[in-house]
Amino acid sequence: MARLLIAASGTGGHLFPALAVAEKLPRWDIHWLGTRERLDGRLVPKRYPLHWVTMGGWQGGWRERLRRLIQLPLAVGAVERLLHRQQITVVFTTGGYIAAPAILAARLAGLPVLLHESNAVAGRVTRLLGGCCSGVALGWSSTRLGHPPARIWHTGTPVRSRFYHPAPLPEWAPRGAGPLLVVMGGSQGARGLNHMVRQQARPWLEAGCRLVHLCGRNDPEMGSLRHPAYVERQFTEEIAGLLQHGDLAISRAGAGSISELAASRCPTVLVPYPHASDQHQEANAAAVAAFGAAVIVHENPDGGPLGRAIRLLLGSRLSIGAPAPDPLVAMADAMGGLARNNAAADMAKVLETLCRTQAGRQQATTRRHIDSHG
Numbered sequence: 088m089a090r091l092l093i094a095a096s097g098t099g100g101h102l103f104p105a106l107a108v109a110e111k112l113p114r115w116d117i118h119w120l121g122t123r124e125r126l127d128g129r130l131v132p133k134r135y136p137l138h139w140v141t142m143g144g145w146q147g148g149w150r151e152r153l154r155r156l157i158q159l160p161l162a163v164g165a166v167e168r169l170l171h172r173q174q175i176t177v178v179f180t181t182g183g184y185i186a187a188p189a190i191l192a193a194r195l196a197g198l199p200v201l202l203h204e205s206n207a208v209a210g211r212v213t214r215l216l217g218g219c220c221s222g223v224a225l226g227w228s229s230t231r232l233g234h235p236p237a238r239i240w241h242t243g244t245p246v247r248s249r250f251y252h253p254a255p256l257p258e259w260a261p262r263g264a265g266p267l268l269v270v271m272g273g274s275q276g277a278r279g280l281n282h283m284v285r286q287q288a289r290p291w292l293e294a295g296c297r298l299v300h301l302c303g304r305n306d307p308e309m310g311s312l313r314h315p316a317y318v319e320r321q322f323t324e325e326i327a328g329l330l331q332h333g334d335l336a337i338s339r340a341g342a343g344s345i346s347e348l349a350a351s352r353c354p355t356v357l358v359p360y361p362h363a364s365d366q367h368q369e370a371n372a373a374a375v376a377a378f379g380a381a382v383i384v385h386e387n388p389d390g391g392p393l394g395r396a397i398r399l400l401l402g403s404r405l406s407i408g409a410p411a412p413d414p415l416v417a418m419a420d421a422m423g424g425l426a427r428n429n430a431a432a433d434m435a436k437v438l439e440t441l442c443r444t445q446a447g448r449q450q451a452t453t454r455r456h457i458d459s460h461g
Contacts, residue, residue, distance in 0.1 A: 089442045090173060093135075094120040094166075094180035094189035096127045100343035101181045104205060104431075107245035108179065109135065111435035118173050120166065120189055140165050142185055159188060166192035177442045179434075181205065186212045194219050199441040203434065204230055205244040205342035207370035221441055224434055226342050227374060242434050243427025244342050247327075250350040251428060254328035261316045265295035266334035266404040268397070269353070271326070272303050277339055280358050283390030284337060285312045291397060292316050294405040299329055327351065335400055335415060337393070340372035340383075348381075349425040354418035355381040356396050380422035 091112065095105035109117055119135045121127035122142060131137045142162045166188045169175070178193040178200040180186040186202065190212070193200040204213045205226035217223050218234030226244035260267070268291065272280045281302045288298055292314045300319045302309055309319060323329070330336060330351035338344050340359040348355050357375060359368035375381045382400070384393045403413045 088114070088116050089177065089439075090116045090118070090175045091438065091442075092118050092120055092166075092170065092173070092175045092178045092189070094178065094185050095183070096121040096185040097125050097183050098341070098343075099126060100205065100341040101183045101185075102127055102130065103247060103343050104203060104245040104346070105179070105181045106130070106134070107247045107431040108203075108434045108438070110248055111431050112438065116173075118169075118175065120169070120185060122185060138169055140185065140188060142188055159191075162188035163191045163195070167195055170196045170198060176445055177201070177438055179203070179438055182210050182212050184212070187216060190216045190219055199445050201434070201438060201441060202236075203242075203244075204232075205346075206230065206367040207342075207374050208365045208367040209233065210367065211364065222437065224437060226346070226430075227371075229374070240433070240437055242437075243430035244346040245431035245434055246346045246350045246426075248431070249327045250330075250347055252327075254325070254331055256328050256332040257323065257325040259318060259320075260299055260329065260332075261297040261318050263295075263297050263316060265297050265316070266401055267297045267299065267329075267332055268335050268337065268401070269299050269301070269329050269333040270337045271301040271344060272339050277303060277358075277360065278306060278308075279361070279386045280337070280339065281306055281308060282388075283358070283386065283393050286390040287394035287397070288312060288317065289314070290394070291401070291405075296401065296405060299333075301326070334404060335397070337397075340368035340375070342371055345371055345375055345425075346427070346430075349422050350428070352419045352423035352426075354400070354415045354422060356393065356400070357381045357383050358386055358393070359383070361386050375422075375425065378421045378425055380418055380425055 093105050095101045117135045119131045119137045121137050123139055140162045142158055178189055178198055180189050181203045190200050199221040201222055202220045203224045207227045209230055209232055214233035217232050217236050220236045222238035223236050224240045224242045228241045270284050297316045304321050330353045333353050336353045336355045338355055340357045357372040359372045372383045376383050382396055384396050400414055
């Protein structure tokens with residue numbers, strides 16, 4: 088039986104594409120590598136054995152970076168022991184800081200490793216360690232790699248299968264005839280985006296809009312806005328139903344969120360996270376806007392540009408002065424055109440190929456060992 092270790096942790100942008108690929112490998116023995124107190128700790132144990140490793144990001148001052156450098160070889164050793172203990176045959180990672188020990192341990196163990204880079208600008212781990220992988224799968228064909236691996240696949244970013252089947256609007260979502268606006272700042276929350284929305288939301292609500300606000304954890308303003316047509320939640324696993332029924336979304340520009348929006352054909356106002364590494368959210372947003380599937384609004388204290396964008400896009404559905412034709416129709420078509428419906432299945436096929444190649448190498452090594460000993 089093929090044994091896969093998936094290294095994906097932290098944000099939904101790393102976790103959900105990996106879960107989508109795992110769904111396409113139902114007969115594999117899958118183990119998961121994660122870190123404590125992150126989203127994977129809440130979602131993964133329901134499906135797969137979860138193994139912890141201590142590893143953090145490279146943010147912070149020199150002391151914090153020194154601590155991470157000390158953690159790295161310890162984490163690599165822990166992952167290498169896990170690979171041997173569970174008899175893993177192939178490793179898959181979606182990047183982020185947990186990818187570094189997974190890639191290095193797989194290389195030391197002589198195992199194939201597939202790295203998925205979802206962003207339009209390659210992340211630090213992809214740039215530094217992509218050349219150590221058996222191959223890299225790209226979410227955007229325009230992404231440039233610092234040290235290209237032996238193989239590159241242009242797969243798109245995987246999306247969980249639930250997004251490709253009709254889903255009902257969650258029972259807790261506000262009902263009514265007005266357009267549904269869905270706000271999602273990401274699994275870790277987005278204080279700046281949340282503040283902008285609350286600054287501007289009341290006129291939308293008074294005009295008849297229904298608003299679902301997924302504000303993430305640790306939002307200090309949660310509960311400050313109250314309205315019958317406004318529902319606030321930290322997180323939901325019913326996002327497919329929300330986006331399928333949504334008239335418009337307001338979202339950060341993470342690659343995972345964009346892929347789910349595309350699968351749902353949901354027009355979007357993208358608000359890139361201004362402090363994202365290498366401004367990769369800005370690049371993601373620009374790529375989507377170039378297709379006419381989204382408009383970009385940059386984060387600012389009072390949210391005035393966001394308010395104007397919503398009035399323009401929802402105006403014809405709210406009767407607040409925006410002229411016909413309805414711009415959301417063309418945006419929905421463009422967003423649907425970005426969807427890569429077979430991304431998860433394509434990446435599963437790549438992993439199957441790597442697994443067969445690895446099995447062939449192991450058999451050849453065994454035959455040589457037998458022949459050399461008579």
